[in-house]
Amino acid sequence: MLETILQQRYYITAVLLFSIGFVTLFLHPNLIKKIIGLNLMDTAVFLFLASMGYIEGGAAPIVEEGAKASQYINPVPGGLVLTGIVVAVSTTALFLALTIRLYRQYHSVNLDVILMLAWEGKAED
Amino acid sequence: MKNHNVREDWYHRFLRWAGGEEPEGAEGPEDPERAEFQEYLEYIEAHGYMEFGAYRLMRFRQRREKGLEDPRGSLHGPPAPEPEPVHPPRHHRPGKLRNQILLYRVLSAVIVITLAAIFLVVTMNLPLFGRADSPAVNEVSQRYLEQGLEETGAVNAVTGMILDYRAFDTFGESAVLFAAAMSTLLLLHSPKSRMRTFRGPDQVLSQVGRRVLPVILLFGVYVVVNGHLSPGGGFSGGAILGGGLILASLVLGEERMARMLPAPRTSKITVTCLLAYGLMKGYSFYTGANHVGWEVPKGIPGAILSGGFILPLNLCVGIIVACTMYTFYSLFLEGEG
Known part of the structure; x- marks a missing residue:
């Protein structure tokens, strides 16, 4: 059991990071910290994928002519992580821009205050 | 209202x-x-x-x-x-909303704890870390590694994978970056917000930045151009170039950078690169799929001019990423004022 935990430490770290990010995303009222939590979740997924592709003793996949595949680590998760990073950057920028628009409207980045203000406006209708 | x-x-x-x-x-x-x-x-x-x-x-x-x-x-x-x-x-808070918020908090805590427990149990039963016999190492990666060199001409297997086998995926990624830049522009850009007057930076920052800037830009170009030979490529090199542009904006002043790279110009450059990417990749997929035979020569693996379209594709991706990073920076700076 303990040996398995030690062997799978990267996966376990990824799961813990994912949970921390998830809790932050759900429970923190500050919008900026919600975005940070989302980024933590992204990072956990990248860590999981990258450690999935590692093979013990494998070299970076800069291949030479006539080499066997077993000398190198798996290149497929590297490409997937690349895709993920780009999408994470794009969504983060979009969320931050939306947060700025919300701040201009309500003068607060606290989601509770924004909810209250929006609720007050709705109750008058 | x-x-x-x-x-x-x-x-x-x-x-x-x-x-x-x-x-x-x-x-x-x-x-x-x-x-x-x-x-x-x-x-x-x-x-x-x-x-x-x-x-x-x-x-x-x-x-x-x-x-x-x-x-x-x-x-x-x-x-x-x-x-x-x-x-x-x-x-x-109004009572109904308060109840909803309480329910939301309890539910999300329960969901997170359940998910984490499930993930941890699954983690203990995954194939062990670093083993060569894990199911993730299958015939796909074997083919990329063993025949990628002669099929794509790229020494770097990851670049050969993302810019040749899975090139349309990368095209979609570049399009996602462009779409994010455009939506940020739509959300934050206002024509009447004037450029902030440039407060000169700290003397040390300015002097060091001016000396480091050419090195950073040169390194970014190196990483982009050598993408098919060494670790790196369009995305990482483009991020370095974008960081260099942001540093230039900090050191040289926003007004100067805004004259050199105004927002319409970066958009035009990005669209041009996206179109060039689509044309090049469409050409190679079309000729390759129909066995027309007008394929781009692969060159000698390891030379700088090798790998067919991979070098120009890397350049396109690098320029797109650099422009997008700089656009994000300038827009958020504008939104700050």
Whole structure:
């Protein structure tokens, strides 16, 4: 059991990071910290994928002519992580821009205050 | 709330909104929002800090209780004469909403704990870390590694994979970056916001930055151009180039950079690169799939001019990433003002 935990430490770290990010995303009222939590979740997924592709003793996949595949680590998760990073950057920028628009409207980045203000406006209708 | 006596058609309202104009308030010679903010500053001087949103909510409730004016207009209207300085009820919310928020908190805690427990159990049963016999190492990666060199001509297997076998995936990624840049532009760009006057940076920062800047840009170009030979490629090199552009904007001044790379120009460059990418990749997929035979020569593996279209594709991706990073930076700087 303990040996398995030690062997799978990267996966376990990824799961813990994912949970921390998830809790932050759900429970923190500050919008900026919600975005940070989302980024933590992204990072956990990248860590999981990258450690999935590692093979013990494998070299970076800069291949030479006539080499066997077993000398190198798996290149497929590297490409997937690349895709993920780009999408994470794009969504983060979009969320931050939306947060700025919300701040201009309500003068607060606290989601509770924004909810209250929006609720007050709705109750008058 | 809105002072539209004559209903405008939605297109003009959308245009004004996209231009950064707030749909309500902030009109007339004296700015009521500014006056309210001045009052807020005086209030926190006297009573200690509280958030501006909470302050406005408190004022709004006070005014509604007194019935001094129409409460619908008062949230953005001129401030009421003299409210009693009562501390706001801190945790008061309308009852239904409070119950919903409590339910939400409990539910999300339960969901997170359940998910984490499931993931941990699954983790213990995954194939062991670093083993060569794990199911993730299958015939796909074997083919990429063993025949990628002669099929794509790229020494770097990851670049050969993302710019040859899975090139349309990378095209979609570049399109996602472009779409994010355009939506940020739509959300934050306002033509009437003037460029902030450049406050000269710290002397040390300026001098060091000017000396480091060419090295950073050169390294970015190196990483992009050598993408098929060594670790790196369009995305990482483009990020370095974008960082260099941001540093240039910090050191040389935003106005100079805005003259060199205004937002329309970066958009045009990005669109041109996306089109070039699509054309090149469409050409190679078309000729390859139909066995036309006009394939681009692969060259000698390891030479700088090898790998067919991979070098120009890497250049396109690098320019797209660099332009997008710089666009994000300049837009958020503008939104700050």
